[in-house]
Amino acid sequence: MNIALLTDQDREVLKSSLLCSAMSDADLASIITRGGVIEYRRSEYLFEQGERAETIYLILEGWAQITRDEVDGSNTLVEAFHKGDCLAEAPALLGKAYPASCQAMTDMRALALDGPKLLDLMQTNRTVLTQSLAALFQKLHGLVDDVEWLKSRTIRERLVRFLLQQSEHINDGQEFMLPFSKSLIAAKIGTSPQQLSRTFTELKEHGVTTRGQKATIRERRVLRAMIRRH
Amino acid sequence: MNIALLTDQDREVLKSSLLCSAMSDADLASIITRGGVIEYRRSEYLFEQGERAETIYLILEGWAQITRDEVDGSNTLVEAFHKGDCLAEAPALLGKAYPASCQAMTDMRALALDGPKLLDLMQTNRTVLTQSLAALFQKLHGLVDDVEWLKSRTIRERLVRFLLQQSEHINDGQEFMLPFSKSLIAAKIGTSPQQLSRTFTELKEHGVTTRGQKATIRERRVLRAMIRRH
Secondary structure (H helix, E strand, O other): OOHHHHHHHHHHHHHHHHHHHHHHHHHHHHHHHHHEEEEEEEOEEEEEEOOOOOOOEEEOOOOOOOOOOOOOOOOEEEEEEEOOOOEEEHHHHHHOOOOEEEOOOOOEEEEEEEEHHHHHHHHHOHHHHHHHHHHHHHHHHHHHHHHHHHHHHHHHHHHHHHHHOOOOOOOOOOOOOOOOOHHHHHHHHHOOHHHHHHHHHHHHHHHEEOOOOOOEEHHHHHHHHHHHHO | OHHHHHHHHHHEEEEEHHHHHOOOHHHHHHHHHEEEEEEEEEOOOEEEOOOOEEEEEEEEEEEEEEEEEEEOOOOOEEEEEEEOOOHHHHHHHHOOOOOOOEEEOOOOOEEEHHHHHHHHHHOOOOHHHHHHHHHHHHHHHHHHHHHHHHHHHHHHHHHHHHHHHHHOOOOOOEEEOOOOHHHHHHHHHOOHHHHHHHHHHHHHOOOEEOOOEEEEEEOOHHHHHOOOOO
């Protein structure tokens, strides 16, 4: 694929993604699969559990969710991903089957990267190797953080942290979209939808208002103070 | 270091460790640092937060804990590690400072591996590269599992899972050592020491007895049924 076909916004996503940020255009072009940029409609599958994995997906726009079919026939949400996130590095690099399914939650676009070719590149290019490792370790640390938060923080603190993460580039008082439904937010921070609603109500007096999937934070400073440990 | 100096038990630990299991003796010898096998007394430090990292530690015997000094002067337990676990891959491979300190919780022995040399080996040897990646991904998946459990399971279910993990190779009715103090177990499964004691008391009627740091499970089958989802 010709890298020049990527939009300016796509290139910004690539630059902010740890995995691809340090790659030269030539290196990046060598690992993009023939599919290149793929567009998905909401509810379409990027891949299904059990399929043989060769492709790593870097999300350029929109949201995707990973779900796993359980032995009992139920379906568990594993994680939600958005712009700049990479999916399926493990199975694609190790040449295994996808252990879960991935579905578009919104209309979305993703860049398809070839796992075996990335492995080749890691062996010939030290920067790509250390950068790929750094990307993996960043994921590990993010998960270690999640574990710490889930163990030691209240539901309110977890919700405040989630809202601050979602509004990182938003000004005080400016409306922003919550990335997904409230039941998914509840699942993500590990609580029930009922408890989540109660917590949103409590946060009103601290300047958080919501309207459907839109939210406003009066002063981020106030929220940051709520989760600081003294 | 001469690989022949490792005991039979050490070699078993190496074989069961994902990172080193697929390495030839020559490859392994090439990444073991001059220190080789290092012995530590309880409370001794393997490394301290802020030191420049070059060494990855593979624990051969005993327990170690990673703790982090917080801005407010307090000290957080990040994780506890034992036989077969690898420590500090991230900073040692990326050539950074250790982001936390590591201290022996018991008398212990560890094999010291050289980060930069392992990076070299990953580039020349495809098996070592994929095996190292597999080891990292296994850690990632373990953390994803932890996150799922913390979000969706009760304290009792988490404790039962922890006890089953600790007694994997123990027969029904046979006594085994809990790996660390009850306050550390409480921190690990994300509860208070008080709640942990209550939960241990509840588990008595399901055949779990404890005496100091020793525990017995009458029938593992009963515990497994308690955490199965239907």
